Amino acid sequence: AQSVTQLGSHVSVSEGALVLLRCNYSSSVPPYLFWYVQYPNQGLQLLLKYTSAATLVKGINGFEAEFKKSETSFHLTKPSAHMSDAAEYFCAVSDGTYKYIFGTGTRLKVLA
Amino acid sequence: EAQVTQNPRYLITVTGKKLTVTCSQNMNHEYMSWYRQDPGLGLRQIYYSMNVEVTDKGDVPEGYKVSRKEKRNFPLILESPSPNQTSLYFCASSRGTGFDTQYFGPGTRLTVL
Numbered sequence: 001a002q003s004v005t006q007l008g009s010h011v012s013v014s015e016g017a018l019v020l021l022r023c024n025y026s027s028s029v030p031p032y033l034f035w036y037v038q039y040p041n042q043g044l045q046l047l048l049k050y051t052s053a054a055t056l057v058k059g060i061n062g063f064e065a066e067f068k069k070s071e072t073s074f075h076l077t078k079p080s081a082h083m084s085d086a087a088e089y090f091c092a093v094s095d096g097t098y099k100y101i102f103g104t105g106t107r108l109k110v111l112a
Numbered sequence: 113e114a115q116v117t118q119n120p121r122y123l124i125t126v127t128g129k130k131l132t133v134t135c136s137q138n139m140n141h142e143y144m145s146w147y148r149q150d151p152g153l154g155l156r157q158i159y160y161s162m163n164v165e166v167t168d169k170g171d172v173p174e175g176y177k178v179s180r181k182e183k184r185n186f187p188l189i190l191e192s193p194s195p196n197q198t199s200l201y202f203c204a205s206s207r208g209t210g211f212d213t214q215y216f217g218p219g220t221r222l223t224v225l
Contacts, residue, residue: 032211043202043216051211090154096209098143098162099170102155
């Protein structure tokens with residue numbers, strides 16, 4: 001069975017500071033991993049995804065994530081937070097079939 | 113414009129009154145899925161469809177039905193809604209299997225009194 005754990009339901013950072021959102025997964029097969037972002041009153045949109053091509057994945061809006069198999073982690077980072085990054089972020093895992101498991105989400109607040 | 117649309121966006125109803133939430137995509141995607149989003153629980157998959165006339169249960173299918181008679185449409189049916197189905201619902205579509213990007217609709221906020 002697969003699972004996803006996002007540590008920290010709320011994270012606050014100052015504008016210009018490093019953003020680090022944590023995601024750990026459990027999967028019995030090589031996983032496909034995703035980060036989605038949800039802005040207020042909108043649906044989710046893909047930030048980036050890991051599909052085994054490269055362990056460091058670059059996404060939109062300056063975000064990136066590193067797949068670490070030994071740590072079963074796929075943490076999301078951005079070197080410098082911007083006010084427009086305030087949103088809820090979801091990590092998700094798939095085993096390549098049609099089922100997806102999402103984490104519980106991390107709401108990012110960016111302080112001026 | 114490539115998009116997933118859902119209707120209605122907001123719905124308030126009463127216990128037991130059948131309702132349907134429609135979902136349509138214009139990207140010719142094979143795969144479609146329904147999720148519900150609840151505070152503290154994230155998104156949970158209700159049902160998914162791999163193609164026309166092919167559907168399967170997700171993690172929380174109880175109380176819901178779906179059908180996929182056309183490739184573009186994937187309606188979610190609540191035959192007898194109950195208050196515990198009050199939630200934010202999202203429809204999503206993708207080209208195919210589990211490594212493809214899912215495209216999400218704008219969501220339907222359902223309140224069952």
